[in-house]
Amino acid sequence: MLIVNLAPLDQSPRTLNIVKKQLEKNKTIELLAYRPSTFIEIPCKVRYIRYFESKNIFMKFFKLIYCNIMVAFYVLTSKERNVMFVCPPIFIFFGFMSAFMVKDTVLIDWHRFNNKVTLFESFLIKMAEINSCVTEEMTTFVSRLGNAVCMPDKPIMFYERLDKTKEITKLSEKYISFKLFLENFNILKHLESMPIFLCSTSYSIEEKNDYLLEYLIKLDTRVRTPFIFIFTTKKIVDFPNLKNIFITSQFFDYNDYINLLRCADLGVNMHDIWMDYPMKCIDYISCKLPFIGANELENIERIINRDQYSIKQHETTETFQIPSEIMKWK
Incomplete structure (x- = not known):
């Protein structure tokens, strides 16, 4: 599986947990993400996209084009037949459509929404074969638009207070x-x-x-x-x-x-x-x-x-x- 997560990997614990679970099932995993700011051990093949920030409107437009092209390129050149997009921004549109046309299965992991679902997100939900959600409430909501399953981050454990x-x-x-x-x-x-x-x-x-x-x-x-x-x-x-x-x-x-x-x-x-x-x-x-x-x-x-x-x-x-x-x- 190719997992596309346009975020620094040291800020993506859920993605790393997904990688770990898939590896335990003897699945092959490739990651496409931004390079982490600190060293972390990543147990699979990783490809990095350059991350940059700018308030300049022309640079924002360049970032939009750059990320779309790079994601599409890596999706098309990857040998993996299944692709998961993690909380996808508009930067992955070309990559998503490329995956939809040439890959066997396209999944989306919605670990968070903003205060509303955009038309772009609604489109992705309807197109994806499976939408994984972090809570049951989110799963119920997403299931109105497409196929949704609940995949919580981790079981809750209660600890005693300390001195x-x-x-x-x-x-x-x-x-x-x-x-x-x-x-x-x-x-x-x-x-x-x-x-x-x-x-x-x-x-x-x-x-x-x-x-x-x-x-x-x-x-x-x-x-x-x-x-x-x-x-x-x-x-x-x-x-x-x-x-x-x-x-x-x-x-x-x-x-x-x-x-x-x-x-x-x-x-x-x-x-x-x-x-x-x-x-x-x-x-x-x-x-x-x-x-x-x-x-x-x-x-x-x-x-x-x-x-x-x-x-x-x-x-x-x-x-x-x-x-x-x-x-x-x-």
Whole structure:
């Protein structure tokens, strides 16, 4: 199978999971994607398309033509008879039509939608032989337009909460930059009374991290309780030194990241959500961590300014509700 995913592979965990599952079935896999910004181990043959960004309208037009031609070329020259397009943008139109004409099976993996389905997406759904979806709600919706199956990201697992001081101390011993951050602000001595908020992010274009940072800067003068805000990301970011909000970025190994969620107090999701649930949200739910979305940031001030801060006092009616279909995952 040829899998076409126009995204950096280090930001595509679902695609890599699909590759792993297909390899376990002794299938041959080829990948066509953007080159990852950091080294990751990829267990199959990979071809890369050059990724570039520009606000110049002529460069955007060039990118549209370039990606269409390159995807079509790789689809036509690949020996694989089945092709899967992952959350396809308009850049793959020529490639999709080429695959539809010469390949045996054309599949699409819809791991996320925007706030509505475009005419282009509707056309692709109707043309594809199989449309795989990440939730049952999305599957029901897509099945009105074409053949749809549900393929969840992963089963949900619930973890017990961890002691904050012990876990943060362990992480500080393993990650030097994180330890320096804690020492610079003398945080370890005040961990029990200092809430930890975090945002798991790849710093993709779809995420509104600049908006979140602007909000935190404005919030700094209004909060009564100092707190820590951690961006868990591979991207190195410089943050301003604030009076009451201590901001840092740190990339953790997955198990350490999960343990951080298990002792944190609030998560933030800056992705738009519509019939799909980013992996970070599933991790938040698994770790019993309350979390809010981009349109609920004002709740941070309400939560942090309570007289007695406690995770048990979070009002879940204003945070992300666990969809019923997630609870059915096995």
